[in-house]
Amino acid sequence: MSAILRFAPSPTGRLHIGNLRTALFNWLFARREGGLFVLRFDDTDCERSKREFADLIERDLAWLGITPHRVARQSERIALYDAAAEQLKTAGLLYPCFETPDELDRRRKRLAARGLPPVYGREALKLSADERAGLEAEGRRPHWRFLLPNFTDDPFAPTRTDLSFDDLVRGETTIDLASLSDPVLIREDGSYLYTLPSVVDDAEMGVTHVIRGDDHVTNTAVQAALFQALRVPMPRFGHHNLLTTIGGEGLSKRSGALSLETLREDGFEPMAVASLAVLVGMAGAIEPMADLAALETRLDLSAVSASASKFDPAELDRLNREIVHALPSAAVAERLARLGIPDGEAEAFWLAVRANCDKVVDAKGWAEIVYGAVMVPAPADAEEAVFRQAALRLFPAGAIGSETFRAWTSAIKAETGAKGKALFLPLRRAITGLDHGPELGPLLPLIGRERLETRLQQRPENQT
Incomplete structure (x- = not known):
């Protein structure tokens, strides 16, 4: 069976380079396996999800060269989640809970004060039908929790239940389900959290591999139990390390500085961004890759660091500079x-x-120097003024070509005795108005005789 991978962002903000890391790991893995890549929007939170963010995510990915084979929106697949929820309810694995957030917070604090883990005690399972009806009559609406399979006969007596899976990045990974609270799958307003739709979609779409951040390791254990409860095959999971800012803070959609949109607007090359997103925190040098095919050859999930990696803007500047210098x-x-x-x-x-x-x-900026009306600085002293007069007089006649600069500087050197910096710096200042820049020889044919002579003839009194 061909590999099928997916990237499932929430369209609640702009993609940042940390999100891109996940997208590229899945895209490159799918390419290498000759498989398919699905872009699946987790937009069941209708209040926060925005279509403009979804459209921007597609543009960001296209800028990088990531073209999904399929685009899906969870908001259009609610009927599938409703059917799965009913299946779980019928099996007694999805139960209503009526605690308010404040009540749950107080309960967690009491457990912490006693030195106990803040695990939900399944108090809602003890409610009778009359008690539930009474709470509903008060106006309370239930949220729904999934009953984790971490007990033998008595759900109020959970026992250690190790769930193990072979992680594509971390290797053999084990989570004790008894250490977790029964997850909320459905909010009070009836909308779905990420967990159930993700499992249903992975099963329905035939997803074979899921690569995501290591902040989802515990979620994977919960989802593994859901795959079992729904009797559908489970993909193979891999959890890569996360990116942080240089100061160690986590990346956030709310911080636009590292968003792909901002990086694109700031003029960064897509392969500079992609190269850093994949190679940071991976064994080997961080170097600019020519294209996604080249980057694919560097992808090695087993070589990903176990600890978080820091995104250093200076590294991005370096990679971008190297790419630009080689662009045809x-x-x-x-x-x-x-x-x-x-x-x-x-x-x-x-x-x-x-x-x-x-x-x-x-x-x-260099186009303005070459084609614009450059106001060159006044000569630093009388000697430089004489130098410019000689340079103007000695400029070779005829068409300006590849050898013009060599012939010109040789003539100036012979007459004035200037050489090295004393020759080239005042000439550069007279031609470009700057103390640094590209080699002058290739610039001369572009600047042209008229502009060159105008600049060499400028006098201090003409300047503002």
């Missing part, structure tokens, strides 16, 4: 056109400036 002109042609670079000069321009660009958008 064809890869940036559309972006250069939007900057107004003439079609016939786009390749020569990009090859001249890319080594001085951390992001492709940085080419805009």
Whole structure:
């Protein structure tokens, strides 16, 4: 059977690089196995889920090159969850509870004061039909809990019940179901929490592998019990480590700084973001991958660190810089056109400036230097003023080509005796107005004779 994997984000905010890590692990694993990738929106929380966030998630993934084979929305599959809930109720495994959040909180605090784990004591199972009816008459609406299989005969006497599974990342993993509270599957308003819909969808869609953050390990034990209760096959699970900020805080949808939308708008290359999202916390060097196919070869779930990994923006800057410096002109042609670079000069321009660009958008600044009306600084002293006059007079006649700069600087050196920094720095300042930048030789044909002569002829009194 072909592998089927899924990424199931809640459309309640923007995707961040930590979410992308999960999406890429599943996407790359599916690619490697020749399988399918499902994008499944966990949007049963109608109050918080927004269609605009779902649309943004699809755009973010497409920017990275992730194209799902199927898109599903849990809000359109409620009938399946209703049927599963009825199956569990009929089996006596889904029971109504009437405690308020405040009552549950006080109960947990009493247990903690006695040094006991804050596990729900199944008090609702002791309610008679008349007591339940009385609570409902008071206006209370029940939430519904799943009865975990962690007892022999008496649900009020749970015993250690180890549930083990072979984790794709962590290896053999065991959770004691007696250490957990019966999970709430249905809220008071009748809406579903993530747990039951996830199990139902995984079964109905034939999901074979689930890779997600290690904050879901306990959830997996609960879901394993649900797979058994519904008598459907369970996928194989893997739990990767989480990403944190450089300060150690968890990433959040509410913090837009690391959202994919923000990174895209800030001019980062998709493969810089993807490379860091996958390779951070994995054995081997963090290096820029050319494409998702190359990144797929680096995916090794067994090499993922057991501890959280820190997202360092400096690493992203480095990866992006390395990718940009290697980009061919064809890869940036559309972006250069939007900057107004003439079609016939786009390749020569990009090859001249890319080594001085951390992001492709940085080419805009160099386009202004090449094609704009640059106001160069005044000569630092009389010697530099004489130097500029000589440079203007010695500029070679005829078409400007690849050898023009060499011939020009040789002539200036011969007349003035300037060499090294004393030759190239004042020349750069006179041509670009800057003390640093791309090699001047490839820039000369782009700047052109008219602009060059205008800059060399500028006088201090013309400047503002």
